[in-house]
Amino acid sequence: MHMEKIDYQIREEESGERIDRLVAGIDESWSRSQVQQWIKDGHITVNGESIKANYKCSPNDLIVIEVPEPEPLDVEPEEMELDIYYEDQDVLVVNKPRGMVVHPAPGHFSGTLVNGLMAHCKDLSGINGVLRPGIVHRIDKDTSGLLMVAKNDISHEKLVQQLVDKTVTRKYFAIVHGVIPHDHGTIDAPIGRDPVERQSMAVSDKGKSAVTHFTVLERLEPYTFVECVLETGRTHQIRVHMKYIGHPLVGDPKYGPRNTLSTDGQVLHAGILGFQHPRTGEYMEFNASLPDYFTELLHRLRQNH
Incomplete structure (x- = not known):
């Protein structure tokens, strides 16, 4: 064992x-x-x-x-509708809906993306153990958007290496509280576990380095529609960094203000994902348009604005 x-x-x-x-x-x-x-x-x-x-x-x-090591019997394949953007023998790109957990964990043994992937394809990389087959990186339950999944161990290692080397393109779209005055910015602040709230992350000197670049797409007073580009991929990075600069994500139950718009969790979408194919080395980029919940909220804010 x-x-x-x-x-x-x-x-x-x-x-x-x-x-x-x-x-x-x-x-x-x-x-x-x-x-x-x-x-x-x-x-x-x-x-x-x-x-x-x-x-x-x-x-x-x-x-x-x-x-x-978790018991290998816990994860069952489950037939589900998956929004697959690309698939070959090495890699799969899937657009995860909001509200779906990426991989099983206590309390969430079924209905996760991994359950659906296991039913969809019989071959997933085993590097991350039985609970996270093929999972190279994650997005939070209430974040929607694109994920790359490794179908064998060589692909897994190569994709992880690209994440380490910071050559993967990851662009997210978010709506945040407040009006950000500058058009562009970079947040370079290390992130670690919050010493008081152990289930949360926070900017902390003892944390790991974390860098987020943002661009303002539209100001919808008292909110701002932004694009965030990840250089590193820490847990809850965009949510923690935007809160740190005083512009927490709309609808974020963990890092947002109490008085926020009622959405089902943070308004955050992993819209653009680019990487080098692990076998051919060719650069591939995928773009998942904003989901309905996001466009409807934008529409509402534009009308109020």
Whole structure:
């Protein structure tokens, strides 16, 4: 059984927190009950000792988490309508609707994009394990748009390398709060887990480097329609960066203001995706037009404007 091992050192501000709660906040795909089971099974130790789920953490405690490999039986292929933009023996490009989770996680074992992909094609790269076959990069549940999927391990490695080398084109469209005065801008601010809200990300000195370029497409006071280009791909990057500059995404339940337009989540669409084909090296670019929810909102804002 293959286990991923994670070391985590308790910081001053985390002291006194229950270990099951703290560990469940490290990765948003881990549930608290799952973490409690790992503690029972001895997969989590503190300073080399076994503990109980109600153990209160002290500063500088060293937590070692052995993440057990998920059971391979959990993910079932499911027939679903997929909006496939391109497919060959190596790679597939799919336009994900908003509201769909990309890959299974506790609480979401069916209805995910992976379930649909498994029914659609029998061959997906196995690099990311049984829960994430073929998945090279993700977009959030309520973000719509284009994803590339690897159909074999060589393609997977080459596509991931392009993400690392920052040669993949990823353009997103969003509607944000406030009127952005400049036409263009670059947000270069590292992103890491929010130390207080463990399920959220935040700009933090301890984070990983993150760069987003934005262009204003239209000002619809008191909102702005923007295009964002990702140079890096951190979790929730555009949502965190736009909030950081004081222009959070409309409808964002996690990073937006309480008083926002009622949409089903953030108004964010991964509209343009470009990469070099992993086998031929040819550059390919795909463009998924704005979905209905997005164009209807734009129309409404233009009328009000």
